Amino acid sequence: MTVQTIDTDYLDQPGVAAAYLVVEGDEAAFVETNTAHAFPRLLEALDAAGRAPEDVRWIIVTHAHLDHAGGAWKAVQACPNATLLAHPAAARHLIDPSKLVKSAEGVYGVERFRALYGSLEPIPAERVRVMDDGGVLRWGSRDLTFLHTRGHANHHMVIHDSATNTVFTGDAFGLCYPALQAGGPWVFPSTSPTDFDGRAAIEAVERIVATGATTAWLTHFGGIGDLRAAADSLNAQLRASVALVEAADASGVDGDALDAHILEAVQAWFDGAIADRGLGADARALVAMDVELNAQGLAFAVRKARFKRSRP
Numbered sequence: 240m241t242v243q244t245i246d247t248d249y250l251d252q253p254g255v256a257a258a259y260l261v262v263e264g265d266e267a268a269f270v271e272t273n274t275a276h277a278f279p280r281l282l283e284a285l286d287a288a289g290r291a292p293e294d295v296r297w298i299i300v301t302h303a304h305l306d307h308a309g310g311a312w313k314a315v316q317a318c319p320n321a322t323l324l325a326h327p328a329a330a331r332h333l334i335d336p337s338k339l340v341k342s343a344e345g346v347y348g349v350e351r352f353r354a355l356y357g358s359l360e361p362i363p364a365e366r367v368r369v370m371d372d373g374g375v376l377r378w379g380s381r382d383l384t385f386l387h388t389r390g391h392a393n394h395h396m397v398i399h400d401s402a403t404n405t406v407f408t409g410d411a412f413g414l415c416y417p418a419l420q421a422g423g424p425w426v427f428p429s430t431s432p433t434d435f436d437g438r439a440a441i442e443a444v445e446r447i448v449a450t451g452a453t454t455a456w457l458t459h460f461g462g463i464g465d466l467r468a469a470a471d472s473l474n475a476q477l478r479a480s481v482a483l484v485e486a487a488d489a490s491g492v493d494g495d496a497l498d499a500h501i502l503e504a505v506q507a508w509f510d511g512a513i514a515d516r517g518l519g520a521d522a523r524a525l526v527a528m529d530v531e532l533n534a535q536g537l538a539f540a541v542r543k544a545r546f547k548r549s550r551p
């Protein structure tokens with residue numbers, strides 16, 4: 240066993256957000272931490288693998304969004320020999336989380352933010368190592384290769400593991416909830432605020448396929464094979480997202496009407512996918528937050544494009 244999926248029980252639901260435990264010799268690494276609430280689950284998995292917090296050498300987060308890195312501070316505190324590996328821009332936010340908290344409160348609202356994430360404490364800079372694009376970390380028998388992948392977030396990276404020829408994709412290779420696969424494979428992109436860039440997201444998808452990995456470990460949720468097929472589906476959806484943003488931008492619609500227009504389009508895409516697969520109300524409930532976040536991110540992209548053009 241070298242890669243183990245840990246269900247973090249995010250939103251008190253199984254199969255929504257994963258963290259991963261990687262064991263190398265006597266050492267261990269976590270890839271993703273979910274929120275601080277999930278840390279007991281990470282410890283249980285570590286214990287079941289016969290390893291102690293002292294054996295954790297690396298804590299790796301794909302990006303600074305809080306369902307990925309919100310518990311990193313707790314893991315760093317509890318694992319005295321661990322170093323946090325992060326994208327340079329993510330590292331800054333985890334060392335000083337004040338901006339991260341403010342922006343997440345903006346997306347989720349203060350009350351929901353507290354319920355979801357609890358507190359966020361700074362991580363001492365000396366416990367953090369930034370990973371550059373293409374950086375390779377030799378760890379025992381394996382090489383971990385870090386690839387910066389914009390599109391979902393500017394501070395996003397994926398990690399290829401040579402020992403298993405698999406890749407940890409965070410949110411750069413879409414979401415694929417196990418509970419929604421009964422009617423055929425369904426992977427969809429995350430276009431959540433505030434960095435969504437459809438063209439960069441397609442480049443990231445292709446970069447992940449180009450690693451030649453046989454499995455992509457999605458944070459939401461678990462391992463998927465046949466990366467080419469998933470990539471084709473993701474890219475088609477990303478192109479549709481780009482087209483929606485451009486058409487909405489060109490239409491001049493603004494304010495609440497812009498948000499409503501985008502939300503309607505995104506909801507229709509999801510409803511269509513649910514109907515195609517013969518899924519029902521449970522599926523609609525499971526993706527409700529993704530519909531909302533994806534729509535917010537696309538509306539944000541429209542406003543950002545206009546703002547950029549408005550500057551001299």
Ligand SMILES: [Zn+2]
Pocket residue numbers: 304306307409410458459
């Ligand atoms: Zn996520």
